[in-house]
Amino acid sequence: MMKVYVPNFHRAQESSCHLIAMLFSPSRPKVFHVYEFRKFSPTAVSSTFTVYQPEAFEQLVMGTGRSELDTLQVLMNTSIDAIRQELAAGGLPSLSSRTAERHPMDDPSFLPSPRLFEARRLAIACIVGIQSFFAYDPFIKLCFVVEQSFAPYHTASIDVLLTTGLIDYMGSLPNVSAGVHADELGERFDLDPRKLTTILRFLSTNGWVSETTESVFVLNRPALELVEGRDGRACAEFPREAQVSAVLQDWITHKDWRHSQSASETAKQFAVAVQAIGNCYSPGVLADYPWRSLPPTQTLVDCGGGQGAFSIALSKVCPSNKFIIQDLEGVVSRAEANVKAHIPGALESGRITVEAHDFFTPMPHHGDGYSFIFRHILHDWPGDRVIEILTQIAKAVGPKSKVLILENITRSPASNTNEYITLDDLSDTNEYKALSVPYHIPWDFGASGQTQQGLALAIMGILNSQERTLTQWTKLIEAANLRVTGVFPLRATLSVIECCAAERE
Numbered sequence: 149m150m151k152v153y154v155p156n157f158h159r160a161q162e163s164s165c166h167l168i169a170m171l172f173s174p175s176r177p178k179v180f181h182v183y184e185f186r187k188f189s190p191t192a193v194s195s196t197f198t199v200y201q202p203e204a205f206e207q208l209v210m211g212t213g214r215s216e217l218d219t220l221q222v223l224m225n226t227s228i229d230a231i232r233q234e235l236a237a238g239g240l241p242s243l244s245s246r247t248a249e250r251h252p253m254d255d256p257s258f259l260p261s262p263r264l265f266e267a268r269r270l271a272i273a274c275i276v277g278i279q280s281f282f283a284y285d286p287f288i289k290l291c292f293v294v295e296q297s298f299a300p301y302h303t304a305s306i307d308v309l310l311t312t313g314l315i316d317y318m319g320s321l322p323n324v325s326a327g328v329h330a331d332e333l334g335e336r337f338d339l340d341p342r343k344l345t346t347i348l349r350f351l352s353t354n355g356w357v358s359e360t361t362e363s364v365f366v367l368n369r370p371a372l373e374l375v376e377g378r379d380g381r382a383c384a385e386f387p388r389e390a391q392v393s394a395v396l397q398d399w400i401t402h403k404d405w406r407h408s409q410s411a412s413e414t415a416k417q418f419a420v421a422v423q424a425i426g427n428c429y430s431p432g433v434l435a436d437y438p439w440r441s442l443p444p445t446q447t448l449v450d451c452g453g454g455q456g457a458f459s460i461a462l463s464k465v466c467p468s469n470k471f472i473i474q475d476l477e478g479v480v481s482r483a484e485a486n487v488k489a490h491i492p493g494a495l496e497s498g499r500i501t502v503e504a505h506d507f508f509t510p511m512p513h514h515g516d517g518y519s520f521i522f523r524h525i526l527h528d529w530p531g532d533r534v535i536e537i538l539t540q541i542a543k544a545v546g547p548k549s550k551v552l553i554l555e556n557i558t559r560s561p562a563s564n565t566n567e568y569i570t571l572d573d574l575s576d577t578n579e580y581k582a583l584s585v586p587y588h589i590p591w592d593f594g595a596s597g598q599t600q601q602g603l604a605l606a607i608m609g610i611l612n613s614q615e616r617t618l619t620q621w622t623k624l625i626e627a628a629n630l631r632v633t634g635v636f637p638l639r640a641t642l643s644v645i646e647c648c649a650a651e652r653e
């Protein structure tokens with residue numbers, strides 16, 4: 149029997165400093181018992197990790213001896229190897245940013261294998277972590293610090309590419325990879341090539357373009373997501389600037405909004421941007437919760453279902469279930485039109501019903517024949533209002549009903565499991581499990597959490613919404629007389645919190 153002491157192993161999960169002793173049993177070489185000591189006095193066994201690969205042991209003990217840099221380097225190599233293997237296994241081409249070709253992974257409908265998804269998250273977290281190490285050279289340190297203050301310059305430079313039409317032109321050249329000289333761009337768009345070169349050179353530092361020979365610029369693969377018609381364009385066009393002056397400019401000059409007379413157009417533009425992000429995550433949401441485990445005889449009530457996009461997509465995954473899309477009076481007609489367009493006959497046959505319902509009032513559908521879905525709803529409401537909404541549902545659920553809350557849970561990969569999950573555990577499986585957070589990697593995989601954290605910030609700024617931790621969600625759910633029965637991380641910015649009636653066994 150071998151004893152390994154790992155100080156601070158739970159750093160990522162717990163605030164207090166723990167000392168962990170792992171007992172490694174040669175007779176059962178694949179099982180670690182993890183003991184937890186607080187203030188150097190043993191408490192109960194905290195958990196048992198089943199570890200399938202030595203790599204996991206590596207990751208667990210790395211915190212003891214290895215430096216942070218060594219750890220990140222090993223993890224980065226591990227993740228890049230896994231990405232390469234997954235691309236090969238999926239018959240996908242190798243990756244390049246300096247290409248005019250869109251990679252299959254760039255398509256919003258592409259669902260990466262669980263291992264590829266997690267390896268990408270880990271790689272990005274490592275790369276940005278390592279980047280921060282080299283901030284000690286005075287010049288680079290200066291660059292690193294000012295990177296943050298230069299962030300708006302990136303936004304402004306990208307906006308120039310979009311509003312002038314440069315990006316669409318560069319993206320539509322017969323040979324995109326050949327690039328185009330700044331003089332030619334200047335002449336064609338009546339712009340000063342000197343200023344243009346300064347902007348394009350700045351954008352090359354972040355990989356949007358490359359300067360292949362002096363003043364000749366080519367779009368790199370990430371920039372192709374910004375050409376007209378791509379989801380990235382919709383996100384980039386949403387006015388992000390907080391200052392009224394900057395937003396005002398959009399209302400005066402933006403091609404779609406310059407003549408707009410309606411305040412609700414803002415919401416529409418926001419909805420387009422959010423829809424674009426949603427498109428990238430829908431495949432993961434549909435694949436990673438066991439939707440087919442819902443009784444096929446149940447009707448799924450999509451509460452605040454908006455334009456019906458989720459029910460329409462889910463109805464293809466759950467072909468036997470019926471759906472009810474509920475929303476406020478003024479919204480349901482759009483849902484109706486969408487259902488008609490995407491699933492002809494579904495309204496007439498009763499497979500999908502659209503109905504006006506205010507979720508603060510008693511739910512008209514009761515009992516085991518129904519489960520209830522809330523996607524991107526509850527984060528729009530303060531805690532007391534969330535309890536009111538869920539209380540209406542708690543009064544309606546039967547013992548077999550589920551209440552499924554799809555939200556961005558902050559501070560989580562929120563795994564449903566006690567296992568220590570490594571990239572090796574995700575080999576040859578389509579079952580997604582969130583990777584356990586390795587030592588020296590931030591709890592949300594750092595830079596990989598940018599979309600999730602950025603969205604939380606954006607909707608807080610725009611709608612005064614609030615994302616919540618699992619603990620905060622659990623409190624609200626229990627206050628409404630419901631109970632959490634499971635948490636499902638997804639290959640998405642969302643997780644599913646599965647609930648049932650509080651009194652159900």
Ligand SMILES: C[S@@+](CC[C@H](N)C(=O)[O-])C[C@H]1O[C@@H](n2cnc3c(N)ncnc32)[C@H](O)[C@@H]1O
Nearest residue numbers: 452453454475476479505506507508523524525
């Ligand atoms: C952020 S959208 C989410 C839409 C949809 N669940 C989705 O994920 O695409 C919020 C929705 O809640 C609806 N809503 C707001 N207040 C409501 C209420 N009192 N009763 C029912 N729906 C409401 C809005 O009309 C809007 O469609």
